[in-house]
Each structure stands twice: as structure tokens, then as C-alpha cells.
Amino acid sequence: MGVRLGCLSDSPWWPPPLLLLLFCTVPCCSGRPFGIPTPSVNVAVVFSGSAYQTEIKGRLSRENFMDLPLEVNPITVLVNNTNPRALLTRICDTLSTNRVHGVVFEDNVGSEAVAQILDFISTQTAVPIVGISGGSAVVLPYKGEGSNFLQLGSSIEQQINGMFKVMEEYNWDSFVVITSLYPGYEAYVDYIKSFTDTSYFIWDLQDVLTFDMSADGMNDIRARRLLQQIDAQVLLVYCSHEEAQYLFSMAAEAGLVGPGYIWIIPSLAVGNPDIPPPDSFPVGLISIITDRWRMSLRKRVRDGVAIVVKGVQSFRKQRGFIPEGHSDCHNPVKPSAANDTLFRHMLNVTWEHNDFSFNSNGYLVNPAMIIITLDRERQWDKVGTYEMGILQMRYPVWPRYGSYLEPVSDYRHLTVATLEERPFVIVEAVDPVTGTCVSNTVPCRRQSNKTEAIVGHTEPYTKLCCKGFCIDILKKLSRNIKFSYDLYLVTNGKHGKLVRGIWNGMIGEVFYKRADMAIGSLTINEERSEIIDFSVPFVETGISVMVARSNGTVSPSAFLEPYSPAVWVMMFVMCLTVVAITVFVFEYCSPVGYNRSLVSAKDPGGPTFTIGKSVWLLWGIVFNNSVPIENPKGTTSKIMVLVWAFFAVIFLASYTANLAAFMIQEQYIDTVSGLSDKKFQKPQEQYPPFRFGTVPNGSTERNIRSNYPEMHSHMVKYNQKGVEDALNSLKTGKLDAFIYDAAVLNYMAGKDEGCKLVTIGSGKVFATTGYGIALQKDSRWKRPIDLALLQFLADGDTQKLQTVWLTGICRNEKKEVMSSKLDIDNMAGVFYMLLVAMGLSLLVFAWEHLLYWKLRHSVHKSERLDFLLAISRGIYSCFNGVEQTDRNGSMQSPDITTNYTQANMLKMLKTAKDMVSSARVENSLDNAAKTIENWSRRGADNVRAGLPPRVTTTDMAHGRLPYISSITDNHSPYPQRALTPT
DSSP: OOEEOSTTTTSOOOOHHHHHHHHHHSOOOOSSOTTSOOOEEEEEEEEOSTHIIIIIOSOOOGGGGTTSSSEEEEEEEEOOSSOHHHHHHHHHHHHHHHTBSEEEEOOOTTOHHHHHHHHHHHHHHOOOEEESSOTTTTTOSSOOTTOOEEESSOOHHHHHHHHHHHHHHTTOOEEEEEEOSOTTHHHHHHHHHHHHHHOSSOOEEEEEEEOOOSSOHHHHHHHHHHHHTOOOSEEEEEOOHHHHHHHHHHHHHTTOOSTTOEEEEEHHHHOOTTSOOOTTSOTTOEEEEEGGGGSOHHHHHHHHHHHHHHHHHHHHHHHSEEOOOBOOSSSOOOOOTTOOOHHHHTSEEEETTEEEEBOTTSBBSSOOEEEEEEOTTSOEEEEEEEETTEEEESOSSOOOSSSTTOOOOOTTEEEEEEOOBTTTBEEEEOOTTTOOOOTTOEEEEEEEEEEEEETTEEEEEEEEEEESHHHHHHHHHHHHHTOEEEEEEOOSSSSOOEETTEEOHHHHHHHTTSOSEEOSSOBOOHHHHTTSEEOOOSEEEEEEEEEEOEEOOOOTTGGGTTSOHHHHHIIIIIIHHHHHHHHHHHHHHOTTSHHHHHHTTSSTTOOOOOHHHHHHHHHHHHHTOOOOOOOOOSHHHHHHHHHHHHHHHHHHHHHHHHHHHHSSOOEEOOOOOSTTSHHHHSGGGSSSOOOEEOOSSSHHHHHHHHHOHHHHHHHGGGOOSSHHHHHHHHHHTSOSEEEEEHHHHHHHHHHOTTSOEEEHHHHOOEEEEEEOOEEOTTOTTHHHHHHHHHHHHHHTHHHHHHHHHTOOSOOSSOOOOOOOOOOTTTTHHHHHHHHHHHHHHHHHHHHHHHIIIIIHHHSOOOHHHHHHHHHHHHHHHHHHOOBOOOOOSSOOOOOOOSOOSSBOHHHHHHHHHHHHHHTTOTTOHHHHHHHHHHHHHHHHHHHSTTOOOEEEOTTGGGTOOOEEEOSSOTTOSSOOOBOOOO
16 A cells, blocks of 8 residues: 555544634645655665775765655665675565665676676566666676666667677778677677678678687687687677686787777676776777766766656656555565556656666667777777767777877778769768768768867868779778778879979879878879889770760751752752743644644634743642642643653652751761860861860870970860869850860760760770879789789679769760650741741732832823833733734724633733723723723624623633623634622
8 A cells, every 4th residue: 555645635534614724824735644754765776896985985865865856765785796695685685674666776897696686686576676887788688577677778789789880980891700608698699690681781790709718728729729710800799808808818819909900899898997907908999888987876876766766756646656665575576457567657767858768678768878999098088979879980080009190000901092083982971960971981081171079079180971983992902902991082182293393182192101092083104103103904094075065956947958059959940940941842842732722723812831831830740739730732741741740759758858857956066086186286276266174283184285285285274173163164165175084074974964965986085094093112012902903803893883883874876866846946947938928928918009009090101111011911921821813903892702711911901001092081990991891882782782791601610700791703802801709
């Protein structure tokens, strides 16, 4: 039965007057029953180490926990690790005497036996136990069923996650696992195998070595033999603190201790970080431990007690009372059916802005861990933090031996210089959340102008991530030749150039021995080979030229371009005219033609086949138009027309077949044959002057300066800061050509968006050479690197990397033929032609109306106008075939006949003119029409009285208007007048 806390809930019944007097005299209810002592939380604090004597100095009292929400009754318990029976009896007596609500355990490294006994007691009595230091967290991966043991340290799985995060950060992908027979080693190995199998990062677990690490003659021989077989540089260890001393002694004898090897141990093997490590521990040793190791013991005890008290407070808030303490170790407690125990309320506690949330195994969900390393002063130095899956390290690259960036004598560690240039070296920023590099990149550093604080330290370097073709080559070399490296970007130049007697760039870094190796798009040439050594080439390159495709525009005359101007002239000026004349002559001279019939008076007044009709016929045949035409009657002229029709078919078929090719937008590419091309050698003679450049301080510029000095002097003002700037200049038209390394340009052309850039001659290379790895003169690494590169080439590894990094989607060799709709730009010329024709038609239409309605009435009659009229009508008769027949006798009144078929239009106009003059109607056409009509009526009455006029429609089928006709003599010499329809 718990202690009730309701105000006056356990008091006897009080009369109302006395209750009123009581509330007036008592200020308030203080949260506990009146007259009942204040409830407290009993917490046993178990110490098993010597820190109690130095830090606590006396028993804990209530005054030490006055700021907690409930009153605490601390019970101090001192135990030792020598007698488990006495330890078990002591703790059980404490539980039965004080009815303890929870136990806080110091849990230092070395007190694992006490932790195991407490875990057993927890499973039997269900008393909550809080380990405040995490020393036993590694050896208790699996607690007993029903255990209520909570640990503020990190589990072995969480430490392994942090270890691999560090290894991934520095690209330590190949490693060996070494374990003793200490409890938990099997779980350690199993979790590492499971982690490496499921990780996205490619790990290389070379071997797992397990042996007894106790000092014994036989063990020494076996340990030494196993350690001598290790070929990896990174070694993960699982053992106790004492076993670690033995292991490192054997490793030193086997030559595995030094800057060329990286040892990583768990917190279990570190022991107490406040105590100087043993002499056998090597400098540079790495471990990952909880961040509570630098807290005072009093602070850690206070956090443990707070977890118990906050759990009791949560239980009281939900249930209304404080649960009873645990008092018996001999009668196991049955689990609560409602699962509403004090332990459940302790699993999620927040205290002083710290989240103490535990998982089902009793470990913190997100423990804060730190990475420590043993420095040269043999002190544990904090170099990074790992919390909530985020790693932050002080060093962009691992410092190895000695101070940061201090040169060390590590024969298996290389300092590598490089230079950013896609796709060989691509530089990216670190992940903004985690501050680390992704799996396919390696950490690299660049000297910065400002210092950045990382984990409490400032360094004048910026951490970056590098990837690319050369980085993959470097990683493969590191695995095959067995060396480690740190990578940095040069800032004092580019690839390397001799300036005022001093080499800069990557060449300078290697020559002045600031770097052991330089890798990147570094061209091998004679000048550089005199001061440094180069490996065999791993990429073939040289000098190439890149230009930009310029979008062509469709000319308005594109529809005429399938044939040359000479063809069009031959077709429509000569061929059509000559054939038209030929057909006309054949028809005119033919005995059965139109004109021969007229001469022989077989068809008087009939149509004639004129030169105009011949041209119109041939024009209609060429363009296959359904226009009203008159075919010749002569056999020879018909054969000539058939031959012309066959010629027109061939002409149109050829025109149609070639039309599509000239209606598309062609892309224009500057054609240059090479560096000796006239555009490069004499750029000023081009209009506009040819603009080209390169990136200075490289082998390309040196080659041009040595072989083409005039060309170099012209291109200096067009040189670019980098490849990206040059590509932008090409696309924007600021540069006509860019000269650079062929390998880089081919990659850029293949990856260019829209495929607007192209290298001339499908990637033609001049001054062929290759990229090599720069090494110091007489370097011992040259032969192994040469053999490894040749092996990569023989195995096809180099070709695979080139496919991944150097191949793009754009091709120079051929263009894919793709069909697409013709745009308005493609057909613009045809539309322009129609618009011009419409404009000219409007002008003619306006001139015609102006002449008919205005100018015609204002022009006075003159003989000169009669001459012009005669010429006009002559041209008209030439094209329309009106025959001029002789008039017999004097002028008579015009007679309208039924046989009008284009008969003598000039005679009709002359007769009309004379009639108008004799009738004195001046220039009135209306009066003239009336006069002609009256004369026609009188003439008809005189000849054949009583016969009505009729309308003939013999020419309606030919598109002509009906004419007034009368039953009179059909051979009147006067032409008929068309009757205008109303």
C-alpha cells in the first residue's frame, strides 16, 4: 500500500465550523496530509572504486539533493569486488532494511563483477538500477530477462557504429579484427560482420584473430605468429584493459606499432581515462567512450538519483501515490499485469535539458560519445564527437604521429597533392548536417583564409570531399600497394609552372618535398621530368581544340536553295522560254494547228495558239496546276509538250527530295584543321578576328609558347581562369576556340548540356602525351605504382573507370537523324514570297482603280495615246489570240452575231470609237452604250422585222459571259459586245 498524498484525506471528520477555523489559521496545504511526515524517495548509491574517497569524502545526505522535485533519502553503500557472496549479502540487506526505490551504481571500468550481481538482483526483485559511468556497458550486451538495469554509458554496438564512422571519414576501408576471450567478444565480432555486410560503404574485413592474451610462454609464441601475418594498417581490438597491455607489447615486437598502423579500441580497454595509460599503449591509439568520463563523480551520482526521482514523480502524477520500496531478495516479484511500474516511468526522463531516454536493452537511445587519441605527451586528447549519428572531427586529415601537419617519418603514409579539374578531381562540400563525406568521396583539405572552429579547435584549413577519376585511381593504388594517405588541394598555382625560378602548383609541391605524390590531370612533359619522376601514363591525352556549335538560321530563300541560281535561271529563263517558243513554232507551222486552220479559212474567227498560251501551258505543267489551258493540235508540238512534262516530273522530284535538307536549321561549326591552321597563325586576317585562348600555367600554354610564339602572343588576352570560364565564354560568343588538354575537353564535350560544344575532328589530338603521377626524384614508390597502373590497364580497371567518369552522352563522330516538325522558321521564305506577291497585287489593284476612275477621265485624246493603245492591244492579242481581219466596204452600223469567238477586238474598239465620235457623246460610256443599243435595234428592224433578240451561251463553258444575238447574218465583220450581268 502506497503513501497517500491527498490533502486531509486520512484525517477524521471535522465539523464545518472547525474546518472553517482550521483553513483560516493554516495558510495552505503543503502537498502532504496534515500531521503526516513528508514522504521521501529512498535511493541506494553503491560505490565500488577509490573515487568515492577522493571526490565524495563522506556519506551523501539529503542536503545534496535539495533541488530535486521530491525529498531524497540517500543510502551510501561501499562494496568491493573480491567476494561476490559478501557483495550480494550486503546489497540485499540494504534493500530489506531501507525499502529502496532505486539503486545508483558507480559502474566504473573494472567493476564488471559488481554490475553482473546487480543485474541479477534486478531480475529477482525488480528494483531499478542506474549505472552512471557505463564501465560495464560493453560486457553486458544481453541482460537477464526482466532486468531493470539502466546504463548511462554506450553499448558495444553504439561504440562500433562510432568506430566505423571514424574509419569511413578517413577512408580506412580495409581492417583486421583482433579479440581476446573476454566475455562479449563473440557478440563484438558478429555485430561487425553484420554491420559491414549491410553498410552502403564497401568494407574489406581481411581477417578475424582471436587468441588468449594472458601472459604465458605458449601464448606469446602464438600471439607473435598471428600478429606477424597481419598486412592491414587499421586494427580493431576487443579486450580488457589488462589484456590490451599484453597485446600492444606483442604488437611492438611484431613491428605493428608506429605511425603506419592505426589501432582502435573500445572504452573497455581504455580503463580510467583520468589515469595515465600504460607504457605499452602506442601513441596515436584511438578509442571512443562516453562523454561523461570528464564529469565529476558527484555530478554523475546526482544525474542517476535524478532519474530515479523523476521516475517516482511521474508515477505519483499518474497514480496519485509513491510506490513502495523493494525489501526482499528472496521472494521474486511477479510482473505487474498493468505493466505500470516505476521502471517504466524511468525510461523517458528529461533533467536539466538532458534527454535520458533508454531503449529496451537499458541503454541510452542517443548517447553522447567522444573520440579520444593518445598524444605524444601520453595524455588522452579529445579529437571528435559522435552524437545522434553525426560525427565531428577536429582534423580534416588524421594527424598520425606528432603534432598536426608536422612531417613524420612514416614509410607507409603519403601526403598527396591534387588540383580540382573535372572529371579527374571533383571537389564538393561536406554534408551540412553530419559534416562528413559520402561513401564515394575521400576527405581532402584546402588552406583557407579564415579559421573554422571544429570541436573546440581552430585550424587554417577547410575540410572538403574529393572524388573523380584520379581519386578512384588513388584509392585502388592505396589498396594494392598498402599505403595510407592524406589529400590536400594546392592553392599556389595550377598544375605547375616555373615562375622566376620557382616552381608552383602540384609540381612545386612534389619538387620541394611538401608532398610525396601529386595526382590529377598532370601532363607529362620534358621540362617537368627533369626535376621529378613520373609514373607510366594512366590516361592518354594531348592538345585539342573545342569550339561551339552556333545555331543556324533558315534563310528566307531556303525554298530556292535545293537548286543553284544557275539552275533556276536555266529552268525558267532559258529552258521554259526556249521550249515555249519551240512549241509555238511547231504549232504555228503545223498543218493541223490552230493557226494553219485560220490561214486556210477553215475556221474563220476561231482561236489561235499564241506564244503566251504556250508559256502558260508549260508553266502549268511544271507546277501541276489545274488551270484553264489550250493544248496544241500539232503532233510535233504535242510530243514536245510530253517531253517537257517528263522533264518537269524529274525536276519536281529532285526539288522535293532536297527541300527538307534546306528547310532545317543547320548548326555552324568553325572548321580548323589544327594548331597550324591559318585561323590560329594569322587570326587578324579573319573577319572578325579569330579569338582563342587556354588556361595559363599549364603544359598547353608552354607547348604553344615554345612552338608558336606569335600565336601565343595573340591568345594571351583571351586566356581563361579555368575550364568552366572558358566553356561559358564559348557559349556566350566571347571566345571562338578553346585550346586545352584533350582528355578534359572530350569529357566536357560529352557532358555538355544541349551538346553545344564539340572538339574539332571528333576529338583530334595534337602533341600526344599522357597524364602521370608525379613523384619525388628516385622515389621508392615509383616502381610499385608503375606495376599497379599497368596491372589496372591489363585487367580493364582503367577502362571501366574511364567509362564511368570520362564518357558522356554527346558524340562528335556522327549525328543521329531525327524527324521533327517544320517550324515557322523553316517555311519563312515561302511565306515571305506570298506576302510580297500580295503586296504587289494590292499595288496593281490600286493603280488599276486609280487609272479607271480618275486618270482615264482627265486624259485628253491624242494621237500619242492612240499609239500606246495600239501597242497595248497588240500585246493583248499576242497572248489571247484575236485575229485581225480586213473590213469590207465603208463603216456600217455594228451587227451583233451569234458566232463571236474572240473576233477582231481591235476592230470592235475602233468602230466603237468612231460611233462615239459621230454621236457627239464625248467621253460618256453610258451614252455610247445607249447609242450602240439603239443602232443595233434599228438595224435588226430593217433587216428582219419582228424577230426578237436572243441570248447565246456557247462560251459559258469557257468562262465567258453570254452575248446578245439575233437571227441575222452570222458573218458580220463587227465584233459583239458582252452584256454585263446585273
